Amino acid sequence: MLALLLNAGAGSAFVSPAFSMVRRSSAHRAAPAAMMAPERITVDANGDIADKGFGITKSTIELPSSTPPLKPPLTLDIDRKAEALVFQPAEGTPKGGVVFLHGFSQKPKNYETTLRSLAAAGFKVVAPTTWLFGVVWPWVSVDKAPRSPPGKLQTAIIIDGLRAMESLRQELPGAPVSLVGHSMGGACALVIPSLTTADITSVFAMSPAASASQVTTLNPYLSSSVSDYPKLFMAYASTPHLVLVSAEKDLIVPAKSVRDVYEKAAESKVPSALVELQTGSHIGFEDKVKVYLPKFLAVFFPAAWASVGILFNVIDFLVYRANALQGLLGNFDTQLSTSKVLVNRLNAAYSGGDLLADLIVFEEPVKDWGAESQLDTNDKGLKETLRDPLQGR
Numbered sequence: 001m002l003a004l005l006l007n008a009g010a011g012s013a014f015v016s017p018a019f020s021m022v023r024r025s026s027a028h029r030a031a032p033a034a035m036m037a038p039e040r041i042t043v044d045a046n047g048d049i050a051d052k053g054f055g056i057t058k059s060t061i062e063l064p065s066s067t068p069p070l071k072p073p074l075t076l077d078i079d080r081k082a083e084a085l086v087f088q089p090a091e092g093t094p095k096g097g098v099v100f101l102h103g104f105s106q107k108p109k110n111y112e113t114t115l116r117s118l119a120a121a122g123f124k125v126v127a128p129t130t131w132l133f134g135v136v137w138p139w140v141s142v143d144k145a146p147r148s149p150p151g152k153l154q155t156a157i158i159i160d161g162l163r164a165m166e167s168l169r170q171e172l173p174g175a176p177v178s179l180v181g182h183s184m185g186g187a188c189a190l191v192i193p194s195l196t197t198a199d200i201t202s203v204f205a206m207s208p209a210a211s212a213s214q215v216t217t218l219n220p221y222l223s224s225s226v227s228d229y230p231k232l233f234m235a236y237a238s239t240p241h242l243v244l245v246s247a248e249k250d251l252i253v254p255a256k257s258v259r260d261v262y263e264k265a266a267e268s269k270v271p272s273a274l275v276e277l278q279t280g281s282h283i284g285f286e287d288k289v290k291v292y293l294p295k296f297l298a299v300f301f302p303a304a305w306a307s308v309g310i311l312f313n314v315i316d317f318l319v320y321r322a323n324a325l326q327g328l329l330g331n332f333d334t335q336l337s338t339s340k341v342l343v344n345r346l347n348a349a350y351s352g353g354d355l356l357a358d359l360i361v362f363e364e365p366v367k368d369w370g371a372e373s374q375l376d377t378n379d380k381g382l383k384e385t386l387r388d389p390l391q392g393r
Contacts, residue, residue, distance in 0.1 A: 035083055036060035040090050045359035046340065047117035054120035055090035063128060067162040068169055068198035071237055074218075077143050080135070082160050084128045084167070085109065087119035094124035096176035096201070096351040097168030101161050101185030103286075104153065104209070105132050110286045111182065117340050117360070118180075121353040126167055128160035144217040151214035157188040158195070158218050165198060176351040178202040178240070180343060182285050183253060187213045190242075190261070191222055194235035201350045202241040204343045206285045207253040210261045229264035241350050241382060242272040245339060247280035266378060273377035273386055275342060280335030287336070333363045334372060342386055349385045 038057035044050040063082040085108040088094050098118050102108055108127035115125045135142055135156040136149040145155035168177050178201045181189035186208030193200050213222040221232035242265055246258035255276055262274035341357045348355040366372055369388045377383050
């Protein structure tokens with residue numbers, strides 16, 4: 001039960017606002033609005049705060065109410081307020097853009113070192129905050145979404161991903177744009193290329209929850225029915241380089257379900273690769289295990305709210321700091337560092353970012369990479385790009 005709880009990403013800090021009830025018409029200005037002034041920080045290639053390294057900025061923006069060109073006859077009427085966490089190089093023009101989509105019940109701050117690592121490589125990273133409790137309420141409008149909470153959240157993540165793409169298109173016209181996602185966000189990243197005619201250079205999906213996806217207006221193909229997957233990849237308007245990553249001890253998105261996606265993608269026109277990590281679990285792609293509950297619960301149930309927060313702060317420490325459950329959940333350091341190496345190489349190869357992969361540090365030395373990971377691909381370019389992460393060290 002503990003393993004299932006931790007794989008699901010149940011979390012430690014419950015400090016987020018309950019929900020945003022501000023609605024707006026689709027006539028609202030399209031340009032993204034800054035909500036938090038840029039904060040300059042210095043990080044290393046891993047994305048950790050450092051005294052020396054790469055200067056980047058952190059800010060928050062309001063996403064535009066518009067999207068990139070959609071595949072006819074699809075239209076969207078966006079009247080929901082949404083924000084995104086943004087990281088980018090402190091100096092110069094970013095080499096390209098990355099849209100990052102978080103998992104169910106999570107927020108971008110759970111993945112900050114990965115976001116900062118991508119910014120250090122020269123990218124502007126826009127990570128929408130599509131919070132579970134911010135969209136499932138009956139009075140929050142999500143265009144073309146079903147009534148079911150999972151389907152509504154999934155639709156909102158897809159739409160916010162498109163809005164983030166438009167933000168990057170406005171800020172960096174003509175620059176390459178890629179997608180990165182985890183869990184539900186990873187599944188939504190797989191869907192987006194089927195909805196827009198805008199060019200997408202690559203998609204990097206970590207444990208994408210494809211088999212748990214809901215069939216909706218925006219996602220007619222990705223679900224528990226593997227037979228429909230080929231239709232999704234046939235619907236892609238562009239040809240992004242697709243990389244799927246699974247974790248052996250993932251109890252939420254089993255490695256077999258990720259392989260199912262890969263096998264159907266590999267049969268299509270989409271250049272694809274599968275990296276099967278022989279360690280790690282669902283939450284090993286994150287920096288910390290957190291889930292965010294409405295703040296109003298602290299008002300009505302203060303003792304329970306505080307107790308749960310303390311409990312999961314202890315769990316967070318044991319899992320991520322003390323490695324106390326490594327035997328049960330796998331080696332999180334190897335899992336997270338490997339995903340950073342792979343996503344850096346992918347974006348350096350196809351979006352023109354700086355190649356920092358060989359500077360990313362593994363805290364625990366990995367001597368035999370073949371025992372840690374297996375790469376499956378028929379694409380020569382991806383095979384070279386995703387080579388042994390220990391090579392060159």
